[in-house]
Amino acid sequence: xxxxxxxxxxxxxxxxxxxxxxxxxxxxxxxxxxxxxxxxxxxxxxxxxxxxxxxxxxxxxxxxxxxxxxxxxxxxxxxxxxxxxxxxxxxxxxxxxxxxxxxxxxxxxxxxxxxxxxxxxxxxxxxxxxxxxxxxxxxxxxxxxxxxxxxxxxxxxxxxxxxxxxxxxxxxxxxxxxxxxxxxxxxxxxxxxxxxxxxxxxxxxxxxxxxxxxxxxxxxxxxxxxxxxxxx
Amino acid sequence: xxxxxxxxxxxxxxxxxxxxxxxxxxxxxxxxxxxxxxxxxxxxxxxxxxxxxxxxxxxxxxxxxxxxxxxxxxxxxxxxxxxxxxxxxxxxxxxxxxxxxxxxxxxxxxxxxxxxxxxxxxxxxxxxxxxxxxxxxxxxxxxxxxxxxxxxxxxxxxxxxxxxxxxxxxxxxxxxxxxxxxxxxxxxxxxxxxxxxxxxxxxxxxxxxxxxxxxxxxxxxxxxxxxxxxxxxxxxxxxxxxxxxxxxxxxxxxxxxxxxxxxxxxxxxxxxxxxxxxxxxxxxxxxxxxxxxxxxxxxxxxxxxxxxxxxxxxxxxxxxxxxxxxxxxxxxxxxxxxxxxxxxxxxxxxxxxxxxxxxxxxxxxxxxxxxxxxxxxxxxxxxxxxxxxxxxxxxxxxxxxxxxxxxxxxxxxxxxxxxxxxxxxxxxxxxxxxxxxxxxxxxxxxxxxxxxxxxxxxxxxxxxxxxxxxxxxxxxxxxxxxxxxxxxxxxxxxxxxxxxxxxxxxxxxxxxxxxxxxxxxxxxxxxxxxxxxxxxxxxxxxxxxxxxxxxxxxxxxxxxxxxxxxxxxxxxxxxxxxxxxx
Numbered sequence: 001x002x003x004x005x006x007x008x009x010x011x012x013x014x015x016x017x018x019x020x021x022x023x024x025x026x027x028x029x030x031x032x033x034x035x036x037x038x039x040x041x042x043x044x045x046x047x048x049x050x051x052x053x054x055x056x057x058x059x060x061x062x063x064x065x066x067x068x069x070x071x072x073x074x075x076x077x078x079x080x081x082x083x084x085x086x087x088x089x090x091x092x093x094x095x096x097x098x099x100x101x102x103x104x105x106x107x108x109x110x111x112x113x114x115x116x117x118x119x120x121x122x123x124x125x126x127x128x129x130x131x132x133x134x135x136x137x138x139x140x141x142x143x144x145x146x147x148x149x150x151x152x153x154x155x156x157x158x159x160x161x162x163x164x165x166x167x168x169x170x171x172x173x174x175x176x177x178x179x180x181x182x183x184x185x186x187x188x189x190x191x192x193x194x195x196x197x198x199x200x201x202x203x204x205x206x207x208x209x210x211x212x213x214x215x216x217x218x219x220x221x222x223x224x225x226x227x228x229x230x231x232x
Numbered sequence: 233x234x235x236x237x238x239x240x241x242x243x244x245x246x247x248x249x250x251x252x253x254x255x256x257x258x259x260x261x262x263x264x265x266x267x268x269x270x271x272x273x274x275x276x277x278x279x280x281x282x283x284x285x286x287x288x289x290x291x292x293x294x295x296x297x298x299x300x301x302x303x304x305x306x307x308x309x310x311x312x313x314x315x316x317x318x319x320x321x322x323x324x325x326x327x328x329x330x331x332x333x334x335x336x337x338x339x340x341x342x343x344x345x346x347x348x349x350x351x352x353x354x355x356x357x358x359x360x361x362x363x364x365x366x367x368x369x370x371x372x373x374x375x376x377x378x379x380x381x382x383x384x385x386x387x388x389x390x391x392x393x394x395x396x397x398x399x400x401x402x403x404x405x406x407x408x409x410x411x412x413x414x415x416x417x418x419x420x421x422x423x424x425x426x427x428x429x430x431x432x433x434x435x436x437x438x439x440x441x442x443x444x445x446x447x448x449x450x451x452x453x454x455x456x457x458x459x460x461x462x463x464x465x466x467x468x469x470x471x472x473x474x475x476x477x478x479x480x481x482x483x484x485x486x487x488x489x490x491x492x493x494x495x496x497x498x499x500x501x502x503x504x505x506x507x508x509x510x511x512x513x514x515x516x517x518x519x520x521x522x523x524x525x526x527x528x529x530x531x532x533x534x535x536x537x538x539x540x541x542x543x544x545x546x547x548x549x550x551x552x553x554x555x556x557x558x559x560x561x562x563x564x565x566x567x568x569x570x571x572x573x574x575x576x577x578x579x580x581x582x583x584x585x586x587x588x589x590x591x592x593x594x595x596x597x598x599x600x601x602x603x604x605x606x607x608x609x610x611x612x613x614x615x616x617x618x619x620x621x622x623x624x625x626x627x628x629x630x631x632x633x634x635x636x637x638x639x640x641x642x643x644x645x646x647x648x649x650x651x652x653x654x655x656x657x658x659x660x661x662x663x664x665x666x667x668x669x670x671x672x673x674x675x676x677x678x679x680x681x682x683x684x685x686x687x688x689x690x691x692x693x694x695x696x697x698x699x700x701x702x703x704x705x706x707x708x709x710x711x712x713x714x715x716x717x718x719x720x721x722x723x724x725x726x727x728x729x730x731x732x733x734x735x736x737x738x739x740x741x742x743x744x745x746x747x748x749x750x751x752x753x754x755x756x757x758x759x760x761x762x763x764x765x766x767x768x769x770x771x772x773x774x775x776x777x778x779x780x781x782x783x784x785x786x787x788x789x790x791x792x793x794x795x796x797x798x799x800x801x802x803x804x805x806x807x808x809x810x811x812x813x814x
Contacts, residue, residue, distance in 0.1 A: 013732045030571065042686030046729025046738040051268075054449040056485045056565060058372060059272040075568060096420060097735040103269065104391075116380035117332030127329040129341030135334060142334050142366070142373065146271050180332065 003027055003078060005036055008088035010095055011047065018095065020086075029079035033066055033087065037073060037099075050099040057211055060147030063090055064099050070149040070209040090152040092161065106148050109164050113172040113190055118183025134179040141174040141219050143212040150206035150216055156199045163199040164191065166206040166216045173219040176226060188227050197224045233425045234660055237263045238652045240414055240429040242395045242456060244270035246371075246634065247616030247641030248435035249378035251598075254645025256385035260652050263427060264387060265416050267394035267451060267740075270379050274437050274449045275616075275637065278371025279562060280490030281363030282634040283351055284321035288342045289361045294318040296353060297362065299807055301632060304350040304519045305589075305625020306767035306777065307809035308469070308785070308802055313621045315805065316596050317632070317639050324638040325364050333377040335366050336558070346558075347493040350519040350629040356814070359517050363631045368488050368561045374634060390427075392419040394740060395436075397668040398459050398612075399426065401658045405602050406464040411611035412658035415665050417672070419740070422733035424665040430655050431611050431648035434460070434592060434600075435641065438617040440473075441689075442748045442755075443585035444697035445484040447476060456618045458747035460592050461754065465602050465609065466787035466798070468620040469590035470751070471759035471769045474628055475702050477523040479584025480569050481542045487562045487581060489630040492516040494558055496547040498523070499578060500535040506543075511814040518814045521627040521768040524583040524702050537580060544578035583702055589628055589768065590758075591620040593787065598644035604787060604800035611655070613648055615640040622785065625802075626767020675728060675742045682727030685742045688719050692745075692752060700756055705773040709760040716752045717794070723749055754788045757795045762786065779809050 005025050010018035023040050034052055041048045051061040055074045062073040065088040067081055078085070093101035144167065151157055151165035172191060176184045191197050197220055206216040239255050241248045244266035255262040266273065285292040298318035302309045329335060329343060336344040345361040353360040366373040382389075393416040400409035413428035436456030440448025461467050477498070478487040492498070498516050500506045510526040511518035518526075531541050547555060547563075552575060555563055566572045566579045592614040593601050598621070600612040616637040623636055699712035723746060730738035764778035765771050783802055788795040 011732060012734055030569075032569075041738070042684070046685075047732065047736075049730075049735045049737050051272075053268055053272045053451045054274065054277050056277070056569065058277045058369075058561075059268070059274075059449065061268065061272050077568070097732075100735050107269070107391075111383055114384075116384040119332075123330045127326055127335075127343050130337055131341050132337045132339065135337050138334070139367075142376075143369070145276075145372070146269075175332070178332065178334070 001027060001029060001083070003036070004084050005040065006086040007040070007048070007098070009098055011097055027078050029077070031078050032074050033076050033085065034062055034073040036078070036085070037087070049097045058145060060145035063147040063149040065089065065091060070153045072147060072149070072211045075211050090148060092152045092158045103148065106151060106167070109168040110146060110171055112164065113168045114183055114187055115171040115175065117175060117178070117181050118186070119180055120182065128180050130179055137179070138174050138177040140214050141170045143214055144170045144174070145212060147211060149209040149211060153205040153209040155203055155205065156201055160195070160199065162195045164195055166220060169197060169220050169223055170214060170216055173223050176223060184226070185230070188223070188230055191223055192227045197227065235263065235425060235427045236657060237261050237427060237429045238657065239431045239648050240265065240427050241433045241435060242414060243273070243435035243437060244389070245273035245275035245435060245437055245616060245637065246374050246378060247637035247644065248433065249382055250638060250641035251433050251435065251615060251645035251648065252387045253378060253381050253385060254642055255649055256382065256387050258649035260649050262387060263390055265390045265393045265395055265414065265427065267392060267419065269391050270389060271375060273375055274452060276372045276375040277449070277486070278374070278634055279368040279486065279488035280493060281346060281348060281365035281370050281631050282325060282374070282638070283348060283362045283631040284325040284364055284635070285318065285362060286322060286325065286343060286345065286364065288338055289345050290353070292353065292360055292362055294322060296355060296360070297321065297351070299355050300351050301623060301629055302625070302807050303356065303812060304629040305627055306812055307783065308622070308625030308766060310622050310803040311805040311807065312803045313596050313623045317623045317635055320639045321635045324642060328374065328377060328638070331377050331381050333366065333373050335364055346490065347517060348630045349489050349492065349517045349523070350514070359514060363493065365490065367557070368490050368559050371634065390416070393417070393425070394419060395455060396743065398432070398463055399661055399664055400463065401661070404464050405609045405612070411609060412661060415668050417740070419735055422736055424669055426664045428658050428660065430652045430657055431613060433613040433615060433644050433648060434618055435614070435616045436618045438588045439748060439751050440585045442692055442696050442752045444693040445479060445482070446585040447479055447484050447486040448585070453744035454747045454751045455744065456614065457591050458750045460600070461750055461790050464790060465600060466593065466789045467590065467754050468593040469622060469786050470755040470788060471762050471786060472589035472626045472767055473585065473755065474520055474587040474589060474768050475524045475583040476520055476586035477527055477583050478545050478581040480565065481580045481582050483569060484584035485565055485569055486584065486586070487545060487565060487579065488559070491545060491547050491559055491562060494554055495550055496545055499544040499546055500530045501537050501539070502535060506530050506535070514814040519627055519629060522814065525770060527583055528702050542580045542582040545581045546578040547574050548576065548578070585697070587628055587633060588617055589620070589622070589624040589626065591618045594619045594621045596621065596643070597647040598640050599647060604798060611651060613644045615644040626769060672739060672743065675726065676731055676739060678725070678727040680727055680729065682725045683722045685726055685728065685745050688723055688726065689745050689748070692716065692719055692748060696752055700759060703770050703772055704759055705771060706760065709756055713753070713756045713760060716749065716756055720749045720753065754795050758786045758788050758797065761797050783809065
């Protein structure tokens with residue numbers, strides 16, 4: 001079958017502004033959007049730039065706006081989208097070229113929430129014990145691959161780019177609710193800032209966008225409740 | 233720009249990150265360079281587990297793990313290195329838990345463990361529960377945990393800096409030169425920078441992208457290995473490349489061996505568990521080389537599903553709870569990429585190019601060695617898949633890739649810290665970026681309409697898959713060698729469509745294709761020379777293992793007309809070679 005693939009192109013070295021270009025591409029219905037981009041680059045225009053690595057939804061390189069929703073290009077098939085497919089860079093981040101956005105701000109927010117285990121107790125000889133129930137408490141948020149699909153789908157982030165964003169809160173949640181961690185107070189302090197969790201308006205775009213199926217809004221609400229509980 | 237550091241780590245997968253963490257703890261001024269973002273590294277896609285003889289669920293000993301590794305590698309494993317691997321697996325896994333890795337837990341709160349191919353109790357008696365795991369995303373959690381710790385310890389990262397050359401002081405390695413740093417291409421703007429350091433670690437991963445059907449990421453193009461080869465360092469045991477039995481048909485995405493570790497079965501068109509004819513004791517948990525060969529035999533005998541070139545992986549009987557708690561990601565892969573519901577249907581699978589046992593030769597301190605006598609290249613280190621220490625010999629056991637990168641990544645960091653404390657920083661090298669600048673400019677400057685990167689890459693992937701796969705023979709390999717050389721010639725005329733400076737992936741892919749072509753030539757030449765069958769190298773014209781002639785490692789040096797092959801002995805300390813049955 002053929003699809004009409006539209007790509008929002010932008011080359012800062014020669015284009016005054018982003019513009020759409022259309023490509024008729026012969027595809028198999030089981031092809032992923034990433035396959036289409038690779039095909040266009042190989043056969044039509046080698047200058048098309050996009051990030052990709054693992055090609056099966058684990059590395060998080062190829063998040064982009066596909067048919068008006070943030071998704072990973074390697075996880076969405078042609079037969080799920082139909083014959084008209086549009087691809088644009090993630091919204092709300094500066095565009096470097098074509099589908100490549102500037103990620104350093106996103107990773108800076110991630111680092112700001114102290115995304116590492118904090119525990120100053122002497123380490124035991126063997127593993128620290130953790131019950132299966134305690135392990136399950138934060139399982140959902142360990143799945144995050146930092147693809148930025150959630151944060152860049154969030155209207156609160158579009159409105160205020162200083163908002164720490166859903167991905168950073170998910171990463172904080174992963175430690176706040178880990179029974180081995182003792183850094184919850186420090187992280188909750190950071191996240192109670194004016195650019196922290198209170199900017200979430202429970203719009204659920206992040207949940208729709210997450211390619212890992214994480215219930216992000218619930219994680220944000222659990223962090224908000226922990227902040228409130230701490231104050232009370 | 234010229235960046236002076238004390239240590240440089242190239243690659244931010246598990247090996248690179250653990251080395252960087254050790255260096256940071258020792259206060260060594262270190263930079264990590266990665267052509268991706270660290271969390272995009274391929275360690276993150278490892279699924280099933282990381283073996284360590286913790287004995288949390290049943291009796292286990294590191295000596296058993298060592299034996300399984302040696303036997304699994306068809307006795308080409310260096311046993312001094314395998315001993316280090318099996319012993320230190322235990323403390324590295326415990327240390328990862330202390331760093332916060334969210335392992336699945338036993339009912340009493342310890343790290344949970346499951347069975348994996350080739351890992352046995354009491355020297356081969358029966359499968360043992362040795363693989364520590366976090367659902368079927370163990371690699372993701374290892375990568376995340378190590379990156380988190382690097383952030384905690386203030387490691388300096390240069391993201392999307394692609395290393396394109398190695399620098400030496402006092403001559404090339406063969407003349408006794410020492411590592412002096414690297415040249416890196418900044419992807420964002422195309423600028424070349426030099427990074428000088430006393431110690432340089434290559435942790436650049438594998439090169440499965442030379443095959444058509446592979447589990448490997450697009451980024452796995454053998455950069456560090458090829459750069460060593462071009463600088464006269466020999467490449468070891470390249471004929472041994474692992475095909476993982478259970479890839480998604482046509483596209484090669486991996487379905488973890490954990491599916492079989494949890495009790496999944498392999499079925500042919502008649503619905504038979506055909507592994508009973510090939511490995512009656514371990515069945516589906518035989519090592520990967522044997523299972524992949526068994527699958528090819530079934531397909532050749534017309535017992536592929538519907539007579540086609542694939543078989544079934546069946547997990548239906550495991551039940552929803554086990555599948556959802558222990559195998560969630562691979563279940564999802566089958567649904568998305570194959571349109572199959574594993575709870576209700578068997579999943580079509582075929583072998584997929586997965587892992588390079590060979591690579592840059594190293595000793596147990598992760599130092600790069602450049603000859604059969606173990607002469608060290610001062611200041612140069614390698615760890616992880618790009619290195620060959622050799623703990624995998626002729627065939628790697630499942631999970632041992634993660635054990636390898638943890639144990640030898642950690643050792644690399646510690647040895648680099650010692651080394652950096654004992655030498656002066658190299659002086660700036662005049663015109664250090666010029667050779668690679670000339671290479672890149674030659675590609676960029678060619679008139680459009682020359683040879684295409686995508687076409688040459690496709691032809692390379694086809695010939696490697698069809699002629700240098702699970703089964704090989706002299707005729708297929710001779711044909712492959714001629715084809716790879718033809719492609720190398722044509723690659724000299726390759727032209728690209730992007731002449732810009734900003735995020736020019738067209739140029740980088742052309743450069744990476746050169747690495748793949750060099751390594752493919754080494755692989756085919758090494759395979760053609762080895763006239764025996766051992767581990768993953770299976771010659772139909774020489775079907776037997778030949779210890780008298782071939783119990784030795786290959787070293788391939790770059791010569792004027794292609795690779796020159798030499799050999800070095802295998803270290804045998806505890807286990808004399810025996811026939812390999814399961």
